[in-house]
Amino acid sequence: MSDPVPFLFTVVLLSLVANIGISLYGVFTRPSLVKKFISLTIFSDTLNSFAIAIGFRRVIGSYPSAAVLSSLPREPGELSAFASAAVDPLPQALVLTAIVIGLAVFMFLAGLIAMYYRHYGTTRMV
């Protein structure tokens, strides 16, 4: 029996790819602006998930740990042991700010859509 983990991980990644396709379809073809808005939020979440998936790694003999030291290190050796078992923290740091700023930008977009409806009396775009 070969290692099933790469297969399962590929399932996760391909599901994310499918989500990208479905949400882009929603953005392009659905007539309602609100539906385009919902699809766009799904699209941005999916792209963030890709960044997180790139930061994941595998560790021999155990499950990888989060990028957080659980106690104050007493000797330099503990630090290299931590680095050999933890996941990549850089994509997480980039996605962290992207999510919050994305929320603020989506709120701005929601305000614009509400104004559009006030002006034209509909949210249909086509």
Place this chain on the structure above:
Amino acid sequence: MEVVPISIAAAAALLSVAATYLAVRSGDLLAAVVLSAVQSVAYALIYYILMAPDIALVYIPVSVGVLPAVTVLLIKKTERYEV
């Protein structure tokens, strides 16, 4: 060792595909919001399994808390049914 958590992540990913598809197809926008919240919960589970607790902590209040509330407000101000 890793098989069980990654299988859960794969199941959550498949669930998110189903939720996204139904959200995009649904004509009732309120149902679409609920389904996109389901997709967000699945993503939060994936983040937790991929060992990103920071992202899970920020993603749950943002994408399951505030964003559906904003979208429901938007639907209340505009119209509920597509087409």
Place this chain on the structure above:
Amino acid sequence: MRIREVVIAVSVALVVLLLAYVIEAGGLGPIAPRELRELAASYLVNAYNPWNVTQSALSLEAVTAIVWDYRGLDTFFETSVLFASIVGVSLVFRGYRERLGIGGRGLSEIVKTSTRVLLPLILIAGVSVALHGHLTPGGGFQGGSFIAVLLVLMSIVFSLDFVVERGLTSGRLLALRSVGLIGVLATSVALLAAGLALGVEAYIFQNVAREGSELSMPQWLLDRPTGGTLIFFNMFEALAVAAGLALAFLVLSLREEEVREALGVGEWYE
């Protein structure tokens, strides 16, 4: 119309196939590799490294160390983008002011009672997540979003009037937001100002002692490490994010009467 739909369907399918091919061919790097990238290893080793202080952020959490120390300037400008979009939301509904006594009285008494129990718990969780950002998973952005959910919950369950009567008007939220941003700015130049005053060399966004500069923020609070500037950054960022998101939500949830008054009737409305 038919041709347009076919083009969209084919291009979306092509995007999906291309991305799937890139992943299958290893274009994103090997899937779930066993080795760590060198950059990531250096961040992990140096995030809390008292034996190599000049390259360390002295934060037990590597993500917070990257967000506010190694890439602090980046995060500072992202905070500015956040502020700009909040300003954009307020500009779309410019000229409004909150009026009491219109709209609903909130949800039923059962929901209100259980929410009253929940509110302090959410507040404590948010503050704790923000202040322990350099020790446990969390930080300013996470804590701020927690506290923003608090206000969203209040305005839905108890009605907008309840929130405004408690003094959380949009003007005050904007002021809180600005206090947070000024705090972030002041923390980032604190050591530079101290260096200029003492006549020694210091850097902007300096956290602990760096090469050529011995200045350092306090590193210990009683028996806990504070991560130097990180605890201040997390505190002010939590304030800024919470007030900003709450302000945007408050403006978006304005009632029809208030918006109509703000925009002037007739010309705009229908």
